[in-house]
Amino acid sequence: MTDLLDTPRRIRSARAVRNRRAYVITTLLAVVAFVLFVISMMVGSYAVSAPDVLASVLHLRDNPSVDFIVRDLRLPTALAGLAVGVALGVSGQLFQRVLGNPLASPDFVGISSGASFFAVSAIVLFDASSTLISGSALVGALLSAGMIYLLAWRDGITGYRFILIGIGITQLMVSLIGYIVSHASIHEAREAMTWLVGSVGQAGSGELRTLLVGLAVLLPVIVGLERSLRALELGDDTAKALGARVELNRLGLLGASIVLVGFAVAVAGPIMFVALIAGPIAQRLVGRTAGGIVAAGCVGAIITLGADLVSHQVLPVDLPTGVVTGLIGAPYLIWLLVTVNKEGRGG
Amino acid sequence: MTSHELRGSKLSLGYAEKDIVSDLDVDIVDGAITVIVGANACGKSTLLRGLARLLKPRGGDVILDGKSIHDLRSVDVAKVLGLLPQSPVAPDGITVSDLVGRGRYPHQGWFRRWTAEDDIAVSAALEATGTADLAYRNISELSGGQRQRVWVAMALAQDTDLLLLDEPTTFLDINHQVELLDLLTDLNRHSGKTIVIVLHDLNLACRYADHIIAMKDGAIIAEGAPNDVVTAEVITTVYGLDCEVVPDPVSGTPMVVPRGRHHARAAAGLTR
Numbered sequence: 001m002t003d004l005l006d007t008p009r010r011i012r013s014a015r016a017v018r019n020r021r022a023y024v025i026t027t028l029l030a031v032v033a034f035v036l037f038v039i040s041m042m043v044g045s046y047a048v049s050a051p052d053v054l055a056s057v058l059h060l061r062d063n064p065s066v067d068f069i070v071r072d073l074r075l076p077t078a079l080a081g082l083a084v085g086v087a088l089g090v091s092g093q094l095f096q097r098v099l100g101n102p103l104a105s106p107d108f109v110g111i112s113s114g115a116s117f118f119a120v121s122a123i124v125l126f127d128a129s130s131t132l133i134s135g136s137a138l139v140g141a142l143l144s145a146g147m148i149y150l151l152a153w154r155d156g157i158t159g160y161r162f163i164l165i166g167i168g169i170t171q172l173m174v175s176l177i178g179y180i181v182s183h184a185s186i187h188e189a190r191e192a193m194t195w196l197v198g199s200v201g202q203a204g205s206g207e208l209r210t211l212l213v214g215l216a217v218l219l220p221v222i223v224g225l226e227r228s229l230r231a232l233e234l235g236d237d238t239a240k241a242l243g244a245r246v247e248l249n250r251l252g253l254l255g256a257s258i259v260l261v262g263f264a265v266a267v268a269g270p271i272m273f274v275a276l277i278a279g280p281i282a283q284r285l286v287g288r289t290a291g292g293i294v295a296a297g298c299v300g301a302i303i304t305l306g307a308d309l310v311s312h313q314v315l316p317v318d319l320p321t322g323v324v325t326g327l328i329g330a331p332y333l334i335w336l337l338v339t340v341n342k343e344g345r346g347g
Numbered sequence: 348m349t350s351h352e353l354r355g356s357k358l359s360l361g362y363a364e365k366d367i368v369s370d371l372d373v374d375i376v377d378g379a380i381t382v383i384v385g386a387n388a389c390g391k392s393t394l395l396r397g398l399a400r401l402l403k404p405r406g407g408d409v410i411l412d413g414k415s416i417h418d419l420r421s422v423d424v425a426k427v428l429g430l431l432p433q434s435p436v437a438p439d440g441i442t443v444s445d446l447v448g449r450g451r452y453p454h455q456g457w458f459r460r461w462t463a464e465d466d467i468a469v470s471a472a473l474e475a476t477g478t479a480d481l482a483y484r485n486i487s488e489l490s491g492g493q494r495q496r497v498w499v500a501m502a503l504a505q506d507t508d509l510l511l512l513d514e515p516t517t518f519l520d521i522n523h524q525v526e527l528l529d530l531l532t533d534l535n536r537h538s539g540k541t542i543v544i545v546l547h548d549l550n551l552a553c554r555y556a557d558h559i560i561a562m563k564d565g566a567i568i569a570e571g572a573p574n575d576v577v578t579a580e581v582i583t584t585v586y587g588l589d590c591e592v593v594p595d596p597v598s599g600t601p602m603v604v605p606r607g608r609h610h611a612r613a614a615a616g617l618t619r
Contacts, residue, residue, distance in 0.1 A: 007470035007473060007474055007479050008463075008466045008467050008469075008470040010470075010482070011444060011466050011469055011470050011473075011482065012463070012466045014444065014482070014483065015444075015448075015461070015466070097438070100436065100438065102439075224457065227452070227455065227457075227460075230449055230452070231449060231452045233436075233438045234435060234436060234437070234438070234446075234449060235432065235434075235435055235436035237396070237401055237430070237432035237433075237435070238430075238431075238432055238435045238436070240399075240400070240401050240421070241399055241401065241425065241429060241430035241431075241432065241502075241505075242425050242449070242450065242452040242453055242505065243420075243421040243422035243423075243424060243425025243426070243452060243453040244421070244452060245421060283440070288438070288439070288440040288441050288442070288445070
């Protein structure tokens with residue numbers, strides 16, 4: 001046994017060490033994400049140096065040819081990669097923590113596919129404008145989430161039932177997408193299929209602006225709610241006993257995630273696996289205790305920007321971002337399914 | 348410790364269509380250890396959840412210090428009244444000190460985050476439950492007994508005058524059961540905490556309770572000091588069990604010896 005007076009000091013110093021570690025690692029992740037953001041504006045058929053990129057983006061000096069390449073061609077794609085990555089990383093970790101299951105990410109439980117179905121319908125059936133695509137993706141995300149929530153509700157929500165019903169909804173949405181695409185003209189169908197794999201390069205400026213505004217509004221709210229999330233993670237009864245307003249906080253956290261997923265899908269299509277893997281990687285890096293919603297956003301951005309760089313610069317053929325994230329994410333998913341069943345927590 | 352009033356009046360509680368507890372009056376004795384016993388599905392956990400405002404009453408009210416518990420802000424209730432549920436969930440990979448620290452939730456807010464007071468409360472909870480040496484261990488590495496002590500530590504870090512525990516000894520072996528109940532008794536005797544426990548083991552209930560509540564079909568059949576309440580007659584009514592009640596050789600409190608259909612000695616001195 002330790003000295004009674006000593007314990008508070010030990011607890012305090014351990015907490016300080018842990019917080020500093022989380023802070024340092026989150027900062028490092030943010031730096032890496034920023035570096036990738038800049039690199040993705042440097043490389044291409046015409047190379048631009050990092051200072052030139054920064055000068056152009058920040059409007060420090062005017063150089064028409066560089067400005068055209070950086071501001072008009074590359075900045076939207078890079079910004080889309082950054083914003084989509086942050087949105088998917090954050091919403092993935094929120095889903096996983098609120099529902100207490102590593103499989104519960106929006107791309108796995110049908111939120112992304114609901115958003116895709118509505119966005120594809122808007123593209124194919126109405127040849128929609130960007131506002132309409134963002135709007136319908138959001139409606140799709142909310143509708144499929146609402147359906148899952150209603151169907152899974154039984155005096156509360158358990159992660160297991162939510163996931164099973166979510167997988168069912170995914171299948172429903174995928175078959176509806178198939179129906180829409182099969183009725184499209186060959187040109188539209190090809191466009192829709194490209195969109196469905198997911199790529200940050202296809203962003204329209206309207207959808208991108210909506211996502212950026214969404215992030216600016218919702219991220220502070222989400223970070224503020226993290227304190228309640230830490231109570232929610234202990235189960236409904238314990239959280240209520242601790243005085244947390246369970247239903248309100250859960251709806252707020254899931255609602256914010258769903259909005260972010262909807263807007264992100266509108267920008268880049270359903271880029272698979274980013275939401276699934278960003279959260280757990282972030283938690284492994286900063287430590288479970290520190291939580292790490294911001295870190296999850298940074299990891300999401302790193303994965304998305306990295307995958308986009310790989311698909312356009314490293315590989316001999318130009319691939320959509322979603323194919324590269326799929327190549328990283330699928331083995332992780334298989335590993336997760338195997339280990340989750342071994343530990344018996346995935347149900 | 349300040350004294351508190353916690354009582355249910357004309358309380359009806361239930362899930363879905365069914366009332367499990369109906370029209371029940373109960374008064375929790377301040378500063379004492381109350382143990383609620385009864386057969387499976389008699390409504391004892393439901394009553395506990397109702398008292399801790401985890402369940403909204405269908406009828407009647409739960410009164411905490413003169414006010415209806417559902418009219419109070421939930422964080423204000425959580426500063427006075429704590430509950431350890433039957434099967435609490437620990438997120439994967441969380442450490443003991445982190446889990447215990449989360450018990451500080453009601454004392455923090457949007458602007459008041461972690462302070463020295465929180466460190467002291469967490470340390471005191473770890474020391475009281477003998478888990479200070481486990482502080483940096485992962486919850487998933489602990490044994491069942493250690494884990495239960497850590498959950499009690501979390502409830503203690505909440506620093507409430509009233510503490511409700513729903514079957515805290517389930518999954519513990521007899522040694523750890525006694526250890527945990529001794530710990531709760533220490534807390535009651537040293538700091539005057541009011542403790543309410545739902546327990547299955549009647550003999551331990553009789554030994555550790557100052558006040559015992561026996562429930563059947565959502566109603567209270569008998570309540571009072573174990574010596575007054577626990578008789579063969581009451582046990583037979585509550586559990587439908589034919590039994591003998593003899594004094595516990597250690598504590599002198601009532602001890603229930605079930606009769607069963609086999610193994611009775613032919614001319615046992617135990618028969619009445």
